[in-house]
């Protein structure tokens with residue numbers, strides 16, 4: 517039976533509010549109103565698959581192998597990991613590198629995500645660093661390679677995705693092998709029994725259904741790690757420019773960004789109303805400095821207080837009111853800035869695969885008399 521016939525009803529039951537893409541692989545995202553919570557509920561969290569959902573048996577039969585450039589290769593069960601290593605919880609934003617790709621002009625190949633391929637959850641597991649240290653990494657190890665049993669649609673011998681992390685991120689205290697999401701066992705759709713959690717890195721680095729970690733003596737070259745996959749040009753490129761993959765670098769820390777989750781596009785307010793504006797801001801590695809809001813097309817910006825987040829990798833809430841004082845179209849924009857001075861651009865620099873769109877969002881509505 518084609519996988520999709522089984523997967524689609526499951527997704528509709530577990531995540532009824534999501535928009536499902538017409539694709540062979542199962543991909544779905546929520547409307548922004550569903551993201552109006554500090555911790556994104558599982559039933560509102562986007563789903564991204566590069567291949568078919570794998571058959572996953574019982575959790576007690578799941579094993580994770582660590583091998584490659586290590587002194588002591590090992591095979592772990594989920595229970596074994598829990599028993600041997602400290603359990604930690606990290607609240608972190610998970611965002612697909614292709615989130616917002618539909619806004620690129622000219623359009624690029626790839627899933628035409630709107631702005632909902634992002635969420636913030638509590639991830640619980642063991643530190644990837646502890647598991648690596650236990651295996652005794654050799655000095656030759658510079659990168660991890662992550663493996664999972666999912667395969668490209670209709671190609672049972674081709675892995676769907678096998679990405680990895682530079683050693684410095686693999687050993688960072690926030691990077692986990694997670695077995696729980698929002699205090700529930702990690703759902704199968706989100707990679708249960710085990711997935712990588714790499715806070716601040718693009719979703720592609722968060723390998724789902726993790727069953728093998730191989731330490732590599734060079735940048736991992738697994739599926740979707742090569743060519744221009746999940747890479748940005750080092751120097752800006754224009755549409756039509758000749759591509760040399762030597763001039764591309766793997767996306768690591770995601771850029772600073774903000775998202776208005778209330779109101780949403782198409783809102784209607786009455787003149788004289790005080791309109792509640794709320795949303796979130798986040799940034800991959802560099803801490804947030806501020807969020808500003810503009811209701812006059814970017815002529816003037818006003819700083820909006822940021823509420824504290826649940827740790828360094830969670831998104832931070834902002835909430836304010838604006839007055840709808842004149843009838844007509846009304847556009848709300850927010851712009852986040854990090855402590856290094858990077859701001860969201862009004863228009864994103866085009867790149868050939870449509871990654872990392874953090875351009876200022878326009879929420880368009882109307883004010884009526």
Ligand SMILES: Nc1nc2c(c(=O)[nH]1)N[C@H]1C(S)=C(S)[C@@H](COP(=O)(O)O)O[C@H]1N2
Nearest residue numbers: 562563564565566612664706719720722724
């Ligand atoms: N095994 C496996 N892991 C994967 C993927 C995949 O296709 N296969 N997709 C990646 C991408 S591109 C993203 S954005 C995130 C999405 O995680 P989610 O489906 O839990 O939201 O998973 C990542 N991990």
Ligand SMILES: [Mo]
Nearest residue numbers: 612613719720
């Ligand atoms: Mo992704």
